[in-house]
Amino acid sequence: MPLIRKPASPPETPAPDDRNIAEMLIEGSDDERWTAARRTTLLPEALPLLTTALSKERIARVREAIFTALAKMGSSESAAVIIPYLRSDDAAQRTAALDALRAMPGAAAVHLPGLLKDADADVRLLACEIARVLPADDASRLLEELIERELNPNVCAAAIEVLAETGTAASLKVLGQCATRFPEEPFLAFAIKTARDRIGSR
Amino acid sequence: MDDTQQITEDEFKRLADFLYRRTGMVFTETKRYYVERRIIERIVATSSRSFAGYFAYLRSETRNEVEHLINAFTVNETYFYREDHQLACLSSDLLKERVTAKRPGDTIRIWSVPCSTGEEPYSIAIWLLENWKDVDAYDIEIVGSDIDTRVLEAAAEGIFGKRALMRLSPELIERYFHGLDDERWQILEDLRQSVRFSRVNLIETKETRPQGRFDVIFCRNVLIYFDDESRRIAAENLYDNLLPGGFICLGHTESMSRISPLFEVCRYSGAIVYRRPQELRA
Amino acid sequence: MSDYSKKRVLVIDDAALVRTYYRSALEARGFVVEEALNGLEGLEKVLLQAFDLAIVDVNMPQMDGITFLHTLRSKELPISGIPVLVTSTESGMQDMAAARRAGANYYLVKPIKQETLAEYAAIFCGAAR
Ligand SMILES: C[S@@+](CC[C@H](N)C(=O)[O-])C[C@H]1O[C@@H](n2cnc3c(N)ncnc32)[C@H](O)[C@@H]1O
Numbered sequence: 001m002p003l004i005r006k007p008a009s010p011p012e013t014p015a016p017d018d019r020n021i022a023e024m025l026i027e028g029s030d031d032e033r034w035t036a037a038r039r040t041t042l043l044p045e046a047l048p049l050l051t052t053a054l055s056k057e058r059i060a061r062v063r064e065a066i067f068t069a070l071a072k073m074g075s076s077e078s079a080a081v082i083i084p085y086l087r088s089d090d091a092a093q094r095t096a097a098l099d100a101l102r103a104m105p106g107a108a109a110v111h112l113p114g115l116l117k118d119a120d121a122d123v124r125l126l127a128c129e130i131a132r133v134l135p136a137d138d139a140s141r142l143l144e145e146l147i148e149r150e151l152n153p154n155v156c157a158a159a160i161e162v163l164a165e166t167g168t169a170a171s172l173k174v175l176g177q178c179a180t181r182f183p184e185e186p187f188l189a190f191a192i193k194t195a196r197d198r199i200g201s202r
Numbered sequence: 203m204d205d206t207q208q209i210t211e212d213e214f215k216r217l218a219d220f221l222y223r224r225t226g227m228v229f230t231e232t233k234r235y236y237v238e239r240r241i242i243e244r245i246v247a248t249s250s251r252s253f254a255g256y257f258a259y260l261r262s263e264t265r266n267e268v269e270h271l272i273n274a275f276t277v278n279e280t281y282f283y284r285e286d287h288q289l290a291c292l293s294s295d296l297l298k299e300r301v302t303a304k305r306p307g308d309t310i311r312i313w314s315v316p317c318s319t320g321e322e323p324y325s326i327a328i329w330l331l332e333n334w335k336d337v338d339a340y341d342i343e344i345v346g347s348d349i350d351t352r353v354l355e356a357a358a359e360g361i362f363g364k365r366a367l368m369r370l371s372p373e374l375i376e377r378y379f380h381g382l383d384d385e386r387w388q389i390l391e392d393l394r395q396s397v398r399f400s401r402v403n404l405i406e407t408k409e410t411r412p413q414g415r416f417d418v419i420f421c422r423n424v425l426i427y428f429d430d431e432s433r434r435i436a437a438e439n440l441y442d443n444l445l446p447g448g449f450i451c452l453g454h455t456e457s458m459s460r461i462s463p464l465f466e467v468c469r470y471s472g473a474i475v476y477r478r479p480q481e482l483r484a
Numbered sequence: 485m486s487d488y489s490k491k492r493v494l495v496i497d498d499a500a501l502v503r504t505y506y507r508s509a510l511e512a513r514g515f516v517v518e519e520a521l522n523g524l525e526g527l528e529k530v531l532l533q534a535f536d537l538a539i540v541d542v543n544m545p546q547m548d549g550i551t552f553l554h555t556l557r558s559k560e561l562p563i564s565g566i567p568v569l570v571t572s573t574e575s576g577m578q579d580m581a582a583a584r585r586a587g588a589n590y591y592l593v594k595p596i597k598q599e600t601l602a603e604y605a606a607i608f609c610g611a612a613r
Binding site for chain 1: 498499500501502504505542543544545546547548549550551573578579582594595596597598
């Protein structure tokens with residue numbers, strides 16, 4: 001019966017030498033850069049190191065690890081390193097940056113009001129999804145303010161999508177006004193009606 | 203709110219959209235009545251005054267309310283041969299794939315994390331002894347880990363009641379357990395000795411790393427309850443705990459699409475499993 | 485009027501309101517609709533089920549639409565060649581060019597009207613026959 005052997009002690013994956021982390025993060029192989037990125041937060045100069053590494057890194061998996069390290073730091077400064085990647089021409093980079101910001105809600109929240117006023121509509125649109133991870137009241141207030149001044153229908157739609165989840169009766173008025181501003185956009189009319197139904201009036 | 207009240211269709215959809223986004227679980231209209239009753243139970247249990255109040259509480263993820271709600275409408279018990287289609291996939295596909303690069307006598311490592319009170323790692327052991335023709339050709343090492351030392355103690359003891367054994371045939375119970383009394387059975391000593399248990403927090407890299415690398419990891423019904431930061435860290439830990447080309451199986455209501463892009467999606471005999479990519483080296 | 489009752493469309497978009505809007509447009513014309521929230525869930529769906537068309541957004545969590553399309557086209561599956569309609573809010577040349585390089589059959593700029601979506605779905609499902 002004992003076909004399954006009594007286990008031997010597991011082969012440990014070798015842990016890298018802490019002194020080499022900085023060097024490995026920039027110059028190592030794919031695996032070394034990944035491992036280094038995962039350990040960088042232990043170092044005092046982690047932020048500038050990760051900033052440089054991110055600007056050079058081309059491998060998606062290693063970029064993920066760098067973003068995770070920045071999310072773990074969870075500071076307004078580490079969020080600021082991620083934000084420029086929301087403007088990337090590469091959709092995969094925008095996605096990775098947005099996912100990282102969502103994993104650090106407190107730090108991302110600091111930048112959110114600015115992002116929702118960004119000159120680039122695509123950035124405002126992505127920023128709406130950051131609001132989703134904030135406490136509902138903060139998210140709704142920021143999104144209602146955005147909708148009141150927003151001229152781009154797609155940005156409004158992104159904000160309405162999140163408001164359908166976070167909104168309260170107080171959001172209904174802004175939603176109603178938005179509908180009258182885009183009479184030519186059937187999708188917005190539909191989104192607004194659905195969001196209002198979801199939020200309800202109770 | 204009391205439990206005679208109802209929630210509206212729009213409220214149901216609002217909650218269903220939230221859970222779908224967060225966990226990947228789909229709540230269709232056909233299940234509405236059943237799910238609705240469970241939601242109302244949770245509204246009452248959390249002393250929420252209204253659906254809106256409850257929904258805000260759920261979203262804030264205070265006191266693991268997402269987990270409580272999901273537990274309210276899923277069978278949350280762990281028992282032997284639970285999700286046996288995944289065990290079938292393990293013996294018919296995943297191990298076949300893993301041994302292509304191994305030689306007889308090599309080690310195959312399987313990790314059940316979280317293993318709770320041990321039903322899962324012991325099920326894997328029994329299933330392989332019963333259903334994998336090459337079981338004698340390799341050294342199979344099974345490790346069960348959990349964050350909770352109390353469940354680990356129970357797992358190592360290996361004593362189970364009727365309900366835990368309900369999916370096992372009398373022959374299997376006869377073969378792998380001995381009865382302690384009318385209500386309790388203990389896993390045979392040999393089998394207990396062949397599964398190693400260890401305490402591991404999935405989001406602590408210094409605890410996951412010493413477990414080494416595995417061919418297959420079963421990580422069921424835990425990742426989906428983590429927040430976004432913990433999901434990322436746990437996924438990276440699991441990646442490091444897999445050999446290149448190694449597989450990870452989640453619970454049947456879970457999807458890696460809500461957790462991490464690090465793994466490849468694969469399909470084997472109707473089951474979706476995830477894989478650490480092979481290294482691309484010439 | 486054509487009958488699309490056997491045509492299966494996979495809608496991949498992270499916005500619930502968008503998916504609902506597309507679903508009602510397509511179901512009204514007899515299409516069968518499945519949904520996914522991002523590229524990874526989309527890949528899970530195409531591994532388990534057959535589709536005649538995928539409608540895919542660009543910006544989505546975990547896996548964007550362009551990466552989804554790359555991955556789909558690089559797999560050697562019967563379904564790898566299905567027509568894919570990419571939708572995005574960006575009318576920027578970069579995304580459009582990336583979608584084309586990744587193997588998109590067509591690119592629609594959001595917001596999209598229900599009639600437009602249904603029209604293109606009909607064209608691509610017809611062409612797939
Ligand atoms: C619902 S059970 C899942 C057990 C089993 N995999 C199954 O599907 O039946 C959840 C288990 O996760 C464990 N757990 C929770 N957080 C954990 C963590 N951070 N690391 C490891 N285990 C954890 C709990 O102790 C509990 O035993």
